[in-house]
Amino acid sequence: MGDITVKRLEGLRHKLKQKGIDAALVAKKENVTYMSGFNGGDSYLIITMEEAFLITDSRYVQQAAVQAPMYKVTRYQGSVADALGDMVKKAGAASVGFEEGYLTYQAYNEFKARLGAEKFLPMGGAIEELRLVKDREEIEIIKRAVKIADDAFSHILGLIKPGTAEIEIAAELEFHMKKNGAKGPSFETIVASGQRGSMPHGVASDKKVQMGEAITMDYGAIYMDYCSDMTRTVFLGTPDDELRKIYEVVLKAQSQALNGAREGLTGKEVDSIARDIIKDAGFDRFFGHGLGHGVGLEIHEEPRLSVSGERRLENGMVATVEPGIYVEGLGGVRIEDMIVINGGSPLVLTESPKELIII
Template sequence: MFNAENLSKRLDGFRNRLAELHLEAALITKRESYMYLSGFTGTSANLLITSKKAYLLTDFRYMEQSARQAPLFQIVQHKPDINETIGELIHSEQARSIGFEDHAVSYSAGRALSDRFKDMEFKGMGLAVDDMRSIKDEQEIEIIAKAVKIADDALMQVLPLIRPGITELDVAAELEYKMKKLGAAGPSFETIVASGLRSSMPHGVASDKKLELGDAITIDFGALYNHYCSDITRTVFLGQPDKRLIDIYNIVLEAQLTSERGAVRGRTGREVDRIARDIIYSKGYEGKFGHGLGHGVGLEIHESPRLSMSGEKALENRMAVTVEPGIYVEGLGGVRIEDTIIIRDDKPQVLTQAPKEIIIL
């Protein structure tokens, strides 16, 4: 999936981070982290990385695959008790301070490590790998762009199929089928199709509700392509909607376009979120935009950075983020519009190309 040069750069960068944290080794257990650092895409692996050595521990099922995908790592088939193999390798490397992904390890698993290896010091590394993953290389951006295009194309193929009487689940099924036909492994998360009064629920996953004339239909979905995610939301109308929904749509579109242009290098997620929030609140909808403006996207559908009221991290070039303001009015409906973009100095690269003007089917 990844070329050897990029994998080598990642491994070097992570070792530099270990030195900054004064750690002699690191144990990597989160799937997205070990995929990113090693290139191995199987579902069971641990990495043990020191300043000189890099081990990938897996079971019999993945020995051949891991050897092909992770050329920079020494492949080790672990014993039935993986902690026994981890201990042997740590002792062979004479490591005493070992970092682990404390945000991704359960309390019981963390205690098991510290209780078993009392002569070693396990230290949480926080978001060391996640922070690296937040800045994409150009190969990753190409993959995400393809995932975005698959979702764009699927939406445009499904819109003509939307008509009164079909269900939200029908729309979701058609989207997921089209994405797979276009090359996706599947959806990147559970598809949201929320119509009529249900469109006021930001995460109203597809139900058996039938579409009716006058419905606002919020469609939030994405494609999983080569292990990377895309994320898009469009709100369309089936027949002529309530005029208030048209007004809301125009407000959300203004907020989306303005904050998207404002997503530039150096601004914090909080500052970009504020651009959209100020527009929505100034139009009388304070309290009707209750989620963050957006989030990072990559190997996970939600990752660093956060574009929200708590987003303190400054945006950097080659971050992939979503911009998705919305207004939700119980008893009326809701509107959300979302693109996936890449931070590029003072002019973001907008990957999502599906139209954003009002669509009345």
């Protein structure tokens, strides 16, 4: 962990220098974890060109000392802004960078007034930029998070029967993932059956699944602070012809966009592979969301694979590919895998079957 932290500190310092910033104040939890290794809550980092401090309270001092050996761990009591101000003063930093997409207006005002820096400047997502391309260790952890979700899928197929409530399906998925090492679900588990399937983010309800319905399950695990995300739509009994057709269109769009996700394309270009197929089949107005998103310490992060995704894909970026078609009154279908950008053809992490499954 030490070597990785050193590399990340070097990366951030390089970006700060380019922006003319002397020190960074890091408050966003995922950024604190990425930069230090510490995964507790309510803690802050001050990273100068020479030093790295982790400021926490009595609940986390012991954990921080173990998890963040490259940092000087300092316990604060009372005002955290004053404690951070002492660090900034000691380090002689005239300008301090902050996470403009994260700090609340209230925190911004308080830190600006009390850090004592001449300048308090936005860092422009410097740490999120470092997080975009995953290193080998991160990819190994993400693979494990994906595997935990894959295993829960094969488990759930044996449990779904007419009369099973969506919330029971969600609970079983989450229980299975936790038994296999997940810290928890990476977001609120979606189980949307029958007509509820037309809600792309229909979280599990007390509705019971019935014969003839499609069941969309979208869920993931957190493993060692990294997220996974997958979706499968399965059928309980024989699907009607329209839903079967929709399934085939979504599967074609998903497979082709996934295979087409290569280094150098923009997120928008990959999105259009799927969107064009869905459009040609006449369902474009039923696919309202983006094709996919980056996944890492956060469940939704850059790069965005969507009509507004201007960022070019680089090797080592991790993303989802998840087109869907949702028809009100009929239901919906979505298929989602996770991939790692890898030159001309991606590494596909999700291994659950995608052919139409009838339970």
